[in-house]
Every structure is written in C-alpha cells, then in structure tokens.
Amino acid sequence: MALLEIDNLSAFYGRAQSLHNVSFNVGKGEIVAVIGTNGAGKSTLMDSIMGMVKNTGAIRLEGQDLIGFDSSEIVKRGVGYAPERAHLFPFMTVEDNLLVGGYTARDDIGRNLAHVHELFPVLKQRATQETATQSGGERQMVSVGRALMTSPRLLLVDEPTIGLSPKVCSEIAATLKRLNEEDGLTILITEQNINFAMSLATRVHVLETGHLRISGTPQELAADDALNKAYFGG
C-alpha cells in the first residue's frame, strides 16, 4: 500500500474548481514532485491534503481517509507541511517557531529540535532572532524545520525554492535528500523549478490548470518532447 493515495481528487473554492480528478500515489520512502506553472493548482493540492480546501474524491494516508478531518488532526496523523510563503510566526523567535511545531509531538521535542539544528545549524545560531527579520532562505529552513517538529511520516513542501538564490536552493535540496535517505522520510514537493524537482524526485507529475497531464520518472519526462517544448522552451 502506498503511504499517500490520492484518488480522483477535485478541489473547489466556492464554485470555482481548481483540481479535476487528480489521482496519484506516493510510496513509502519516495520523493515525489508535482510540477506546474503558476495557478496550476499545486498549493491547492497541498492544502487539500491538509484539510484546508473543499474536496471530493479521496486522500488516504496508510489507507485511512483524511478528507473531513481538521488540519490539526491531519498533522497528528503524521503529515508535516512547509507551505508556500512559509506562514511563520513573524514576531516569535526561531526557537519558538520550532517549538510551536512541536505542539502535537511533545514527547519528541528534544530529539526533533536537536535533529533540526543538525540539519540547519544556522537555526541554532539564530535561535533568538525573530523570523520577521530573517532572510528568505533562513525562513524556508525554519518552515521545513517547523514541519519536522511535528514528527511527520510524510513531508509536504510547497515550492521551497521560490525567490531563493541557487546556492540556498541546493542547500535545501541537499537537506531534503538527506532526510529522505538517512531518515527514510517520504516527501511530496511541488515546484515550478523543473530542474530542482527533477534532481530530487523519483517520480514527477505534471499539473496543468488542475489536471494531472503527464507522469513518469525524471528520465522519462526528460525524454518527452512535448514536455520539453512546454517547459524548457526547446
């Protein structure tokens, strides 16, 4: 059984439909990427998994349906989320942001915090800095760190590279890879940055205006002419 099964998922904001019968799975230990341009529905997909959008279809975590549960319950069941624009607590310190992430996984706080500090040593140095005053890259690290504080079995990362320098992007990529390889963490990321997604993921899905168009391994997609035309301009 896949860790995450998305089955015929549609998403609605009022009358507007942003996802149309999307289906795919994320196996345990995989890194799966969903790529798509602005407005394709990537954030909607992530928010749907977190129970923040009106949906039809099914989203299952280890076979258990998530639709209809509160975000807080979904977090408890093992989904960690680093959303677009981070949604950090701006006037709290880095340390307090991370501690809030430990709200549900209280027994793991010591271990998780040490692990986050090991992955992102800069967050330990900046422990008492308010996140409002941090750089975009550090904020992204706090965001991923806060998600890890929930002791997730599945980590969702929505466009982690948006607005970041290539150097910071590759740092984030290395950390996600490390989380996957060393801790066996299952990761679902969305990206507009195709190269970033291709370098990281074992499977890639292409989302276009709410429809899942193409799926495959990075190698298969790189060989796909239509896709290359659309996304690499050549």
Added chain:
Amino acid sequence: MSQILIQGLLLSGLYALIAIGFTLIFSVGRVLNLAYGAYLMLGGYAYFWVVQTMHMPKLLGILVAIGVGVLAGLLKHRLIVKPLKSDPVAVEIATLILAVVIQAGVVLVFNDSAKIMHPIVNGVWRVGGATVTYNILTATIASWVILIGLYYFVRKTHVGRAISAVSMDVKGAAISGINPDRINMITWGLSGALGAIAGVFFASYTQLSPSMWVAPLIIAVAVVIVGGIGSIIGTLIVAHIIGFMEIISTTLVAAELRGVFTMLLIIVVLVMMPKGLFGRGEL
C-alpha cells in the same frame, strides 16, 4: 508630585489588568469584544453577591467571579463568535448589544442604584505625603502578578505559545497541529476570567453600577488602539500613558475631566497613527 507618581502607578496597574483580556481577544481573533466591559460588571456583581449578600469568604467571591467570567467568555464564543464566523463587524455589533442586555439583566436582579463595595483589603498606607489604600495597592500588585504570569504563560507553555501563534498566523498555527477554533475558545474563556477579576478590583476602586461597563471598555479600547495589535508589554506601557494622563488631568486640571483625555487620545491616535504606537502582531 509623589502623590501623582504613586496614584499614577497604582491606577495604571489596574488599567493594564482591565485592558489585557480585551487585548488578548483582539490579538487572537482580530475582533473588538465590545461586551468586554460586561465581564467586569459580571465579575464585580458576582463578588458583591457572594461576599456582601451571602456573607461568604472573599476568596470564594473572587473564585465565583472568575467562574462567571469564564462561563460568560465561553458562552459568548460558542453562541456569538463561532456562528458569526468571527466576522469582526457582526461580532462587534452583537457584543455591543449583548453588553446592553447584560446591563438590563443586572438592573433586573440588583436594581439600578449604585452599590458600594467594601474594600477587599482594609487599611491605608502613608508614604511621603501620599495616602494609598491597601485595597488599590493589592489591586495593583495583583495586576502585576497576573500580567507577569500571563507573559510567561504565553511564552513558555504549549497552549500559551499556541495562542500567540494563532494571533500571528492562523494557517501557520493550523499546520503546526493547533486547532485555531479551540485556541479561540480558550482565549475567550481566559479573557472572561481576566475581565471578571479586573472587575472585582475596579468595582472596589470605584463602585458597582449597571453602567460600570462603559468606562473600562473605553480604557481597553484605548489601550488596543494606542498600543496597536496588543502585546503584553505594549499593553502595560499604554496603560501607564493613559493612567498617568488621567491622574495628571484630574488632579491638576479638573476632576470632571476623568476619562475625557482617554477618549481624546483614542481619536488623536486613530487620526494620526492608524496602526497605533506599537503596531505589531505579537502577544
């Protein structure tokens, strides 16, 4: 001079306590709870009933007042804020109406004459030409203890940090495993408790009357508006600005000016600095 300093400090401590429960709700839910003054009234009358009507211990009076405040806060959240989905204007209209209804209820039960509350603590203290009642001194010390306690609660406990998290970013809080609705509920209960205990002290400083909810509400609104989206430290600072202004204006100019400067300050700040003096979203 020392009279002004001492009276200012004492009054400001009480004002900070009055404002903090209101600030808390504004920070977390971004709504002005215009029935906040009614918590103070309910707390004051509950204490009065227990201690001066039923002749039971003062400590019990305070506990009953807190209980009534918590209950009022939770009911308000359940029956008004949640159904109105925290829509600020709707909640503000509904809470203002509620305050008037509670006032009518108090008149019905206790009649509309003002009541003098016995001091919670008897006696006076003379320092450097000033006289200070132990009652207001106790109120001020209690305010400080409560505010410091609240400060640590918000910073050092899971639920406290969650309250602060919801006040800064609801989505961020939700994906951290916090149920914002639940935190909102807890905050309304806490705000009710803080309002009720402030009401006991406020009533013992002034008097009990069915219209006593108006003055503290104005103080609380002023603190939020002048302080910007409330922080505990900001609340303390602004409470001192307002408290000292009031003492200075009433002792040096005219006693009739009580409250006028507070209202003028609200308007001036609204016009000049729409975000308040300390316009940040922290607790």
